[in-house]
Amino acid sequence: MQDLNVVLFDNFETLDACGPIEIFGTLGASYRIEYFSMNGGIVASRQGLRVETKPFASMEPSGTLLIPGGMGTRTLVRDPEFLGQLATLANQAEDVLTVCTGSAVLAMTGLLNSRRATSNKLAFSWVTSLNPSVDWVPKARWVVDGNFYTSSGVSAGMDMALGYVSDRLGYEVAHKTAHDIEYLWNEDPRTDPFAKTIE
């Protein structure tokens, strides 16, 4: 049993988190999913979904870390306390997955420096301006560099999560999971129809 530890914060983007957790949750006994925010308690997504969380301090120092994006990241990239704690969690995790502007926050910890990564294509200029030491990839549904998986915007997180499952548990498991949730998996990380929207 592996842990999937989901990092939440006010104004997270609902599907950034909920797409991947649907996929990890459908795997059944392989992953135990837990929800965290810096101080615990209720956090609200941009879509007004109010979710109960545990504090970062109670997270087991292992497992897979999932960092969604959303409008909340605009302030988090300037929050030294949050970034410091996130860096600790990311260093402790076996693998780190970001969706959308989740990679902007992770980039501000320095952990993506000299690594290949991607992000939301509609916010690409903003994200890449935050830390030019990251090797930002403009055309990718998702990017893998070592134990860091970063995806493009919102829905791309589901494709990346399935790609991660494929890498860790095998292609057949990923394919069956997509089938079980009647999802048409865009399984080639290099096919990115939204890359052309970067200004």
Add this chain to the structure above:
Amino acid sequence: MQDLNVVLFDNFETLDACGPIEIFGTLGASYRIEYFSMNGGIVASRQGLRVETKPFASMEPSGTLLIPGGMGTRTLVRDPEFLGQLATLANQAEDVLTVCTGSAVLAMTGLLNSRRATSNKLAFSWVTSLNPSVDWVPKARWVVDGNFYTSSGVSAGMDMALGYVSDRLGYEVAHKTAHDIEYLWNEDPRTDPFAKTIE
């Protein structure tokens, strides 16, 4: 401003609810999203997402009603109190949207009798056995009959939500919304690659 009223219950399927709310939430000011359960308080999805809800009694008698599916529906289809209250909410709503086995619960209120509807393809035999007075459509990503929209399993709810947005606010709005969340919309309701999995 329209209301999207989301019906939640223990063991709802996370993406059944969160896929459509991502879409309605991305429309911005067009929809105000609120979350309800029969008695209010915290309900937990199958993936352990614990969400704060208001009681059914506090729902405004208007707007669009969204009913997700999930393992929780297996008991709800035999719960007369829940079904009675759901029937009232559905009768009050301007439009009713179901995802996955959400249509099983709605079918038990009798409101889908003599109407065309669909559901999860992996649970199709169970769903259709509950109420043969519904005109169940085996091959459809989603089905529209009057003000009732019913979708196939889990991920199909996103395609249906975009179809609903297209019908109510125009194709361009739906297309832009899919683009904003980098979603590859399967926009033909008749194309259903999962229909072949019905036993």
